[in-house]
Structure formats: C-alpha cells, structure tokens
Amino acid sequence: MAHRAAQAGESSSPAEGVRVRVWDPVVRLFHWTVVAGCVLNLFILEDGDLAHEVVGYTIAAALLIRVVWGFIGSPYARFSQFVPTxxxxxxxxxxxxxxxEPRLLGHNPAGAVMMIALMVLLAGVCLTGWMSTLDAFWGEEWLEELHEGIANAILVLAxxxxxxxxxxxxxxxxNLVWAMVTGRKRP
Structure with a gap:
C-alpha cells in the first residue's frame, strides 16, 4: 500500500520530512562507480595504462550487474518501470x-532515455577499450578514435x-544529487 501511495506521489504518512526509498544500493553503487570511473579515466589516468584498464573493466562489470538488476532488481531499478514509450x-x-512537467519518484521519461543512452555508450566504450587490447586490433587508429569519441560523448551527456x-x-x-547518495526522496 505504501509503495502504491509513493508511486502516486502521495504520502503514506502525514509527518513532514518523510522519505521513501527509491534508489536501492545497487543502483547507487552503479551510479557512483561510473561517475568515479569516468572522472578517473577521462581526466586523471593515462590512456592505455594498467590503472585505466582496471577502471574500464570495473565499469564494465558494474554495467553488467546494472543491466541484470534492471530485470530482477527493486521496483524503481527495473527497466519495465521507467523505460518510456x-x-x-x-x-x-x-x-x-x-x-x-510532473514530478516522479523514479526516472522521468527524459531521464530514462538519458540513462539508456549513457548505458549504451558505456557498453561501447568498454567494448572498444577491450578490443584495443586484442592482438587483432592492436594499434588500430580507427578503434582508438572510436573509443575516444564514445568517451567524449559520455562526457557531454554526463x-x-x-x-x-x-x-x-x-x-x-x-536535492536529486543527495537522493542518489541516500536512496531516498520525499513522497
């Protein structure tokens, strides 16, 4: 009942300051892992270094977990809840x-499209990064340019x-940024 009230934007309690859980720990950990990883790989770590690769593989693992969680996770994490028609x-x-525009507890439709676009780009940058370590693609300039272009697109969209x-x-x-830290929003 409280979940339905929260979805409808109604408070299940008359008390001020009531918060409902929206973003579960998996969603929040994915979000902040990607933020930290992108900052590290775009601005701090040297391209091609081991640390850059480890961060890339960490982001790839986080993305894989998030995609699975999008099908089996908590209600607001599921793609079926927020991917718009x-x-x-x-x-x-x-x-x-x-x-x-209405205020929504989960992703609004525009935010959902942005999230999907960022996830697709993350998959692309992870794939091209991995491909650049293979003998078959070692030193291929087109692949390096594609990897860099996708990374720049992620930066712009982020x-x-x-x-x-x-x-x-x-x-x-x-404060939506704080909501992604605590996982809670007002109903």
Missing part, C-alpha cells in the same frame, strides 16, 4: 516545455545529465 516521452517533453538533475532539483525543490 514514445508517446509517454513526447507527452513528458511537451509538459516540460510548457513548464508543468554534463547534460548533471545539468538536468540540478534543474529538476530546482524545479521540484528537492
């Missing part, structure tokens, strides 16, 4: 353009994602 996405984007989270935090008067 084209009509639902169009309706949300239209409401957003009019400034009256910055847009962060800006959107800050905008939504302001619009709906709640």
């Amino acid at each position: 084209p009509a639902r996405l169009a309706g949300y984007v239209g409401a957003l353009a009019r400034g009256n 910055l847009l994602h962060a800006a959107a989270a800050l905008f939504e935090s302001w619009r709906h008067r709640e």
